[in-house]
Amino acid sequence: MSAIVIEHLARVEGHGGITVELEGDTVTNVRFDVFEGARLLEPLVKGKRYDEIASILSRICSICSASHTLTSLKATEKAFGIRVSPQTEMLRELLLRGENIESHALHLFLLAIPDYLNYPSGIALAADKPAAVLLGLRLKKLGNLIQEIVGGRAVHPVNCVVGGFGKAPAVDQLIELRTGLMQAVADSDAVIDVMASLPAADFCHSETFYAALRSPNLDTYYGGDEVMVVSNGNRAIVAAEDYRSLTNEQPVAHSHAKHSLFRGSPFMVGSLARLTVNPRRLTGKLAVAMKRLKLALPADNPMDNNKAQALELINDVERSLEIIEQLLREGVRDERALPVQPRAGKGTAITEAPRGLLIHSYEYDADGRIISADVITPTALNAASMELHFRRAVEQCVEREEAVIARRLGMIARAYDPCVSCSVHLMRKR
């Protein structure tokens, strides 16, 4: 028996590795190893009051802290029967767009693109191709600026509370954002130029199940309550309350991340899944860009997630601009957060975090204290699918040189944009 081991996966958030075991040419075992320590935050929030939950559970992850915060608030508001104002909903959607812009720009330009061009890092890439890296940094900064202005801080937003916001952004701040976003719209073609210029990454093909939020208007990260799973022309709908049928996860000894299967099959979440589940979004400029990137849906190549992120990046910029135009047109009201009347009950919320479906499910007592909390993150949902794609890549690799295989495995892992720190502490016994 031989093994290919990537002990420490580079250029991903958190600490993980990959192990592939072979018997001759046959792959016998594949593992995505997670070494992040278990923080056990779910049991630790038990007994905490509703106004503390989002700020503690957002600490699961610094990159998608806005998603954790808003998913948490949405779950709590559902449990208490609170319906936030339309302005709050718009600002929350804008905040998640900002987070997605920041996360995708960071991932594509500093973590993923260096792979295609054989650079060890975005910093090394900047020495030879400063324009591409500066473009990425500009978009990343814009995403952070949206989060600072709407959420009060780029990481772990402080302005979002149960029932709304501490303070709505001021008109001059929205105008500042509009200026930045208009510049970014002008940068959209350059993003697609960079992506279209990359060499093809064509070394892993596999039939794939995709799962994403099915949104009423086909294009939202915050709204919507149903997940659609798509595979090979078949589709299934899962309501938020039934999320466990999507995540019948099992703890595994090699990782602190649970593994999820839907009807026995691994599934992929994230940008590529979102575009596959809601393909009617892909019109106009996005359709043209999709053609330039040679992306066909449903895709059978996990590397296409990078192309999907690029499409979302330019779409998020446009959607953010639309939200700001609407806010400026209608006027931003200095709303206070709605009063909160706690009540006993359960609330389950699903949103689209940059890396895919994020689920928070809580049960509260009558005083508004947590009885139980369950958090399921996209990287955990993706773990089984990643392992399947690692296996296919090794099987489909004609060359048996370990460095070639290891490079491909690393590229697939990074295409999933895994957040290893997120994936931890979300497996639970059934």
Added chain:
Amino acid sequence: MILNCEDRLLDLVALIDIRDFLMASSENQTGCKLDIALVEGAVLSKRDAATLKAIRERSRLLIALGSCAVWGGVAAMDRGADRHQLLEEVYGETGLTYDSTHAQALHELVKVDFNITGCPIEKDHFLAAVAALLNGDLPLYPEYPVCTECRMRENNCLLIERGLPCCGPVTVAGCEARCPDLRVPCIGCRGPIGDANPASLLEVLEQRGFDRRQVVARLRTFAPEEVRL
């Protein structure tokens, strides 16, 4: 937060020689001596403890970055609980096989030369540290409570005037009172000020009808071992 210094990032990497940064680069020098090591996160396993000790041995200065590294952070809330029971609750029996220890701040295991606190850290504090160190100096950070900065921003007091559970009086400043400025009470994410008087804050909140146990837990969210009540 380091990667969030977008405007300064390329200038920054020209000034310093980054030898080992796995999250940003796939080529690293994992064995060489280091002038400065920046370490994020709490220690949560034997593997983490061994990694931290190895970093300490190869570094002249070790800087704890962020509230988890400095104080233990939110995961250290379990210090009073039965770790095995929690592991079993979340992961089932498999959990008992994990390499998992209760969360510890870096200074509990190795000598830490200085702290940059916050959850997350303020990026200006990081840049100030780099600038100071390049000049052979150590950075200076505020040693007064969030209330001082909140007063300078002329905010109404959330604690006294609105009776909200604000941790500002016992939390170290440096954030420009970001939360109370947005009418949101401070949750103490930067950790306690050196001469904090949490007993007095507890008394004020108890007078306003808050449950003692809840307030104690709230004050201990980010630095459970430091806030003794």
